[in-house]
Amino acid sequence: MRIAWLELRRRPSRFVTATAILALLATLLMLLGGLLDGLLSGSTSAVAAQRGDLLVFSSTAEKSFVRSRITPTQRTTVAQVPGVAEVGGIGVAQLAARVPGNGPRDLADVALFGYELAPKAVPPPPGPGEAYADSSLERKGVRDGVTIEVGPARTPIRIVGTVRDLSYSDQGTLWASADTWRTTINANLPEAGVGPGVFQALVVRVDPGADPTSVAARIDRGTAGATESLTVRAAVNAIPGVSQQRATFNQIIGVTVVIAVVVVALFFALLTVERTVLYGVLKALGATSGTLFGGVVLQGVVVTAIASAVGAGIALLLDVVIPPGSIPYTLLPGRVLTSALFLLVAAVFGCVFSLRRVLRIDPASAIGGGQ
Amino acid sequence: MTTASKDGRWPAGPALEMEGVRKVYEMGDEEVVALDHVTLRVGAEEIVALLGPSGSGKTTLCSIAGGLLTPTAGSVVVGGQDITGYSAKRLATFRQETVGFVFQSVNLVPFLTARENLLVVDQLGRRTGRMARDRADQLLDELGLADRRDNLPSQLSGGQRQRAAIGRALMNEPQLVLFDEPTSALDTELGEQVMELIRSEMTSRGTAAVVVTHDERIVHYTDRTVHIVDGVLHA
């Protein structure tokens, strides 16, 4: 093993090729992951950020906010279900906003949320006619202090603060009080109108120690099946496009890992050819195939670790350089780690291809000139 | 005679006993007999020259003696150990502990220093750490390479490389050291220097050696010469 380590240090040029290509593959893996996470975040971050355990929709809504209605009576019922600690209403309206200073066709897509229980990193609901805006809307001029006109009815809403990383269906979000939201939706989307006290869904916090899934079942029983309660995570996965995007990208990532296995196998096979003579001598001196192969695996792991670090560096650089909102791209630490891990496993598997050749090297070849 | 060897480590039986050793290769339908009923005995402190032209089988004999090849027939006993039926794995351990090799050309690992080259065998096997490092330094000193121990093989002269290889062969205090054409890459003067070194190192430690060569000039450095032609030994 020590010999393998010394070879890495003293003959780094031998390993440059494999490292470079693996670094490219590492970058690709992390890039793919970052694009997937970006797309997902754009679709779902507003829902994922809800500080609650459950979301309650009406049972015919198929988990869609727009088609769901929860009446005040149903809300009271839900609040009284054992295990429920707190209930807050929530609803969304997807509209186009006119921003002062922008052209008449240059509208900003916004998803206006009316809420009671504040999600992560969002202050409590603001006053009437006011809203917090997601930072991704700043590109369109929607920022603190500006009054925008929302929807065909041009409902005025004044921006009083900024929030970050909260999107819904690729649209930047506005966060307003329930009343503001109701007024806006009734004025602009009459066929989606809501009566007083009505919400599209409820955010539910369960008592500490209670099992959210059982509470969800209890809620649906309590409302005689009129509601469909699910965990926030399940609600996120039900947002249109999410499961398709995930499946698509995961397939691509999977094939990329397989490619990494083959590429490592290829370049380490080439390396092994170069070292036939050396391995012959070492075997003559008493090295077992196991020792030599362990050295190969060690080198594979080190090379992959370096390649992963380089790949991560490039992926991070891209994260900094890409302006927010242009391409959906979010580099999560978990993604960097799993990508590096996949690559490492791929490298170990790739090294196995060299095992046969290492096994076949005859120690007797060391005698007789080492040709 | 059962006296102990000079370093007291091994019983003083013969270092090498080969009886009726045959090595046959199958090439397609034909059989090639590389060694034909070879019987050879090398004493505990003897230096034997194995002289023969290329293709005579001397390399094959050397390989079998060193546990690099298994014979088709016959028995091989090295330092009292019968290695005839050893598996590849046991042979590897045997080579780590009991034999030393000095190859003709590729001896040293090109990216390791002289000192590290000597430590290779220890790292592959017993891992005695400190003990091995001390022994390596001592050997390098005796071989006149003390000031070259942190040099890579590319930074050493031909003679210095040969000396480092001898040092490595002696690291595990072997019963038997096998030299494969030790002077073929050197000029006459250097070749004689190396043979003198081999002789003095082997005799001072009481280690047996077999020197495989085609060069008649060096046989006077050995105790006994054995000729081999077409796989058959002649005294």
Added chain:
Amino acid sequence: MFLALKEMRRSLVRFGLLMASIGLLVFLILFQQTLQSGLITSFVGAIRNQSAPVLVYSVDGRRNLQGSIITPDLQQKIVSVPGVGSAGEIGQGTFSVAAGGRLTSAAIIGYQNAELGSPTTLVRGRLPAADGEVVALASSAGDGFGLGDTVVVQPGGRKLRVVGQATEIGYQASPTLFSTYPTFEQAVRAANPDARTAPPAVIAVSPAPGVTDAELVARINDTVPGADAVTRADAVSSTPGVAQVQQSFRIIFLLFGLVVPLVTGLFFLIVTLQKASSLTLLRALGAPSSALVRSLLFQVALVLVVGIGVGIGLYAPLASQTLGSIPLSFQTGAVVLWSVVLFVLGLASAFVAVRRVLHIDPIEATTGAGLGR
């Protein structure tokens, strides 16, 4: 060529691994191309494969069927623009629908005029002739939207019967149904009894004789401030989300495309360096440089052809599958384009190896200087 093939036969594992790498990369690129196209089609196929050449949204709609509402007033202004040949309403809504024994989401698109908004990719059955009949997305047949099936809009219980199937008419990655406009209105009211109206999302128009689509679009946008007219193609590409997916994939394609020549070029460079002594020997024996170069390029070309072939071979069976709800198709154009591009790039990548071959000096066979780098 003889030597080239012999060498490859001898080192089958190495060359095999290279061809496998190239094959997998080509497969991945083609697969991604198809996935991207399938993903986009599942979101906007309905818009691409309907019969209206020009679609007019409300400006507030942001070119999204879901967000666009055409008031009667706006509609009047649009149809009055000179150059409008014929016009028809198109409405869209997403509903909870009971199909195949389960409750699921489905998009319903209702059109007033069969020439302006009906599906153009009918494969089985016929277009709706009466209210309550629908054409369904072919790939959703297994989910209860097959020919002859009846699905029920919930709440309200409005029944719809599938009388035809069309491919690639998906909207928002959901099962999609095309119906008459009144059917759409009925679905809206059934689902939401409080709904007073079911306004269209889009006015589909076709130009009068002598007017091109582009001209009509310009005229409508200039004349009616609240209208956002687009050609069908532009409607597809500017639907929110499509451009982003395309951009993301473009980067990925670029990088994967680079890996192929990189791996190929480096492989042949290393192999050439490893056999420098044999090459020097051949030159010393009288082989001209051109022969060695030809031999090398032959190997490169063979490896690329086999690799690309393997990639296409892996891709073909997969390309006719359905990934979840995304239908895939074999994209001949992409296959041809990428095959050519990667072949050329791969060949070019061998340039460094070729240079090394040309640098061999036969005299080194005697001095041994060229041996072993």
